Amino acid sequence: MFLTAWTWFVSNIFTKPAWFLGLMVFIGCLLIKKPLHEAFASFVKALVGYMIFNVASGGMVTTFRPILFALNGRFNLQAAVIDPYFGAAPLQKSITEVAGRTMSIATMAMIIGFAINILLVYFKKQTKVRSLMVGGHVMNLMSWGVIAYLVLMIPSISDLGAIIAGGILCGLLWGVFSNLTVEPTQELTDGANICVGHAQMTGIYIFDKLATWIGNQDKKKGKEIRKIGEMKLPGFLQIMNDTTVAASIVMLLFFGGMMLIIGKEYMLTVDESLATQVWGFYLIEKCLTFVVYLNIIILGIKMFVGELSEAFSGISQKMLRGAIPAVDIAATFGFTEGSVVTFGFLFGALGSLIAILLSVLLKSPILAIVGFIPMFFDNGGIAVFANHKGGLKAVIISTLIVGMVHVFGGGLYAYFYGFSNYGGAAANFDMAVWHTLLGVIMKSLGYVGIGVICLVLILIPQLQYLKNKDTYFMVVDNYEKYKEVMAKKAEK
Amino acid sequence: MTLKVLTACGQGLGSCQIISMRLNAVFKRLGIDAKVTSSNVSMAKSTATSYDVLFCGQTLVPNFKTAESKGVVVIGLKNLVSEKEMEEKIKEAIAEGKIKPN
Secondary structure (H helix, E strand, O other): HHHHHHHHHHEEEEOHHHHHHHHHHHHHHOOOOOOOOHHHHHHHHHHHOOOOOOHHHHHHHHHHHHHHHHHHHOOHHHHHEOOOOOOHHHHHHHHHHHHHOOOOOHHHHHHHHHHHHHHHOOOOOHHOOOEEOOHHHHHHHHHHHHHHHHHHHHOOOOHHHHHHHHHHHHHHHHHHHHHHHHHHHHHHHHHOOOOEEEOOOHHHHHHHHHHHHHHHHHHHOOOOOOOOOOOOOOOOHHHHHHEEEHHHHHHHHHHHHHHHHHHHHHHHHHHHHHOOHHHHHHHHHHHHHHHHHHHHHHHHHHHHHHHHHHHHHHHHHHHHOEEEEEEEEHHHHHHHOOOOOHHHHHHHHHHHHHHHHHHHHHHOEEEEEEEHHHHHHHHHHHHHHHHHHHHHHHHHHHHHHHHHHHHHHHHHHHHHHHHHHEEEEEOOOOHHHOOOHHHHHHHHHHHHHHHHHHHHHHHHHHHHHHHHOOOHHHHHOOOHHHHHHHHHHHHH | OOOEEEEEEEEOOHHHHHHHHHHHHHHHHOOEEEEEEEHHHHHHHHHHHOEEEEEEEEEHHHHHHHHHHHHEEEEOOOOOOOOOHHHHHHHHHHOOOOOOOO
């Protein structure tokens, strides 16, 4: 009896991610004591949201196919768009079509991951983890990523195995890496008691250190650190705040350029519909179609993640107990002068452009095109941290590097996991810089590899603690005192 | 009358939802009946005029000049998770007569 019920559940709910997600949202709403009718509304929204995502995900891949074929046939080249929402479609296709699994295992892994992050924070005296993820949109995509790594690299892993391993990995990745951003974010915000839990956490840690070094070099030479102030940027840059416009411009530049190089003649051989159309309009419409699907994907994700976030956030507020919430990178943008983010974005874009040209010259088998989201939020966010410690010079150096890492690292990431077969990879700086390594370890060491990764992750906050025992917890418990101690240290 | 509140951020996914959740708590504490909706900048630009108040990160404030000139109260936040800052700014707007508590 129990078994039939379970089989029914698995074949009708668990293998249908939209329903499973809806169910989880419904339970989450009840947990934070929402009235029944609101929980029902959230259930419906999550269900519809996932179905919307499904439509767009399919459309995105279909639109991309001809261009992918053309590139492959003409130049023996694979292209991949490096963008978290664009890449959501390839992630989903990799898990369901390549590995033949249901997306529900990722949803389960996300919930377990969140629980593990709570445990890590609860036992922070032992684990040294001081931060808890709250952004549902980040957790959702990252759990898809981690599950994709597992089922692609270790095909023999069972669904249950993937859920457990994926959950543990997610929880550790979130807790440990957001914890790395605690000091930089506290220092940037002058003790706002937040840190960053997103997809460029490694970048914040590295470039905060680099910028501090650059700043100190300047100080040693007796120079003032030149920071980006309220510089007046040309008014037209304001339109970049509108993500639809900005994404369209980025796509037109990079994708349009690529299709021009492929040429009309070759495109005709892969897409017959072009025969009756004007080439210029065809090209622009193709580029904008991506933005259309990107918007639909974001709409869908927003609908199911919004409900999820609320449940997560409600639970986490009760669970924080002296730990700090790890929030979206955009939350740091308010703690800087107006033009820093735009500056970072422009130099990051320049870095990406240089890297793309280099990939073409060096005949790289994969060409990564950086989408608007990582280009703006990674570069902009890292620029905020770099400017705070090292000024203009640090911003330029850091974002040029970030832009190049997006192309080279992101390309490698998309190619290694095979996401590029579906046209893109859900990558930001963190994925581009080292998530390929996760797959290499899993592929070569199998289950042992998962253990090795977990062990290394557990050790990271311990090492951080050993380095700064006296101020490690002070920075979140009593920031004013932390400032005094750090000022004294700097005097010595 | 329920106060109609809109929150906005770049993608309409992350930060604005955090602002919305914290705002709900603040309005409840202040005893103000408010309905909070979140959105991205693109959408918010065209829909802002049908709301009474708009909250966003302070760097995004210049996007909403048109809405402001049409009488929408635009409030820029420095710390997107600080209920204290939100409460202060709401009280300030009430004192200036921009927001009428119901």
